[in-house]
Amino acid sequence: MRLDRFMAYFEKNHRVTVETCRLLPPEHWQWKPTASIYTAGQLLCHIAYSQRAMTEWATHANFEWRFKEATRAIDSLEKGLIYLDECHAQAVELYGTLSEAQFQETLKTPFGFEAARWQLAEGMIDHETHHRGQLHTYLRLLGIEGKALAPIFHHVCFLKVGIA
């Protein structure tokens, strides 16, 4: 995948995540459907932290996973959304340091396989989409409806911002 196309897709995927998070009523910030899984707030934190951590992996071949930081409970939805935007901005800045040629380079990963930077970057987006889907499930269980829950509206959202 080309770097500019990836960056456009990264941006629109982020906007859908933000829209999804905004559907969560603030009073349900600490809600979770069963005892042993992430709260809604921890899911948002995990998505945000992972954007930055997985971008460091794709850009600097550096994968450091601080589990507590990746799943910490942020106080409120408002603070969570700020953290999500901060992590996204840091990720955009890091990808912005790469040339197109670097984005196509293959790296050795700490997990014993090789992958192109763009493949690691795509993996980051898959990860975000996976956890956003979990948030969608939480919202449905809470009886919340919204355009951001339906994939067709994701596409409409992309068209509106001119990056579909």
Ligand code: NI
């Ligand atoms: Ni995860």
